[in-house]
Amino acid sequence: RNARLYGTIEQLAVTDELTGLFNRRGFFQLGEREFEGSLRFNRPLAALMFDIDHFKRVNDTRGHPAGDQVLRLLADCFRQNTRGIDVAGRYGGEEFALLMPETLLPGAVQIAERLRQSVAGLSIPICPVNGDSSTVDIHITVSIGVAALLPDVPSLAVLLERTDQALYRAKTSGRNRVVVWEKSAPCMP
Secondary structure, eight states, X not given: OHHHHHHHHHHHHHBOTTTSSBOHHHHHHHHHHHHHHHHHTTOOEEEEEEEETTHHHHHHHHXXXXXXXXXXXXXXXXXXXXXXXXXXXXXXXXXXXXXXXXXXXXXXXXXXXHHHHHHHTOOEEEOOTTOOSSOEEEOOOEEEEEEEOOTTOOSHHHHHHHHHHHHHHHHHTTSSSEXXXXXXXXXXX
């Protein structure tokens, strides 16, 4: 019984309670292992970072329970559209990260686009905040940044920083799009 309890506590320490994905701590713990393995064995690794477009509007107009529902359904969408070896985590607020071992950049872009389209196709039933019993379907979109492990990437933190820079460009260039990190692209301010 103690071993089961310890296992449960360990799992809770690395899992985001709302989405069931890895929390930031769990994502980095497993992500560091994947990164080191990719370096050691010269294997491909790609990273995606997602941000829900205009998520604040959902919370402001529909309430925080609606925002929580959006986050849960988005996590379900990730689980349905990724492989068991991929590492998905809630990076912060409405930001999510995905590490894809054994994935080259073209494949990562293809997966990112498939995820973007899947999210855009979601119809999320939300109960109105005014107490009316009928539900309203809302739709969300995500902006996605993509980067791949290159010889000049010394750490997981640098890979994720590049992914975040690409995400920032996706958001500033119109949202609801996939952008790949490029060396010549300007960095975030």
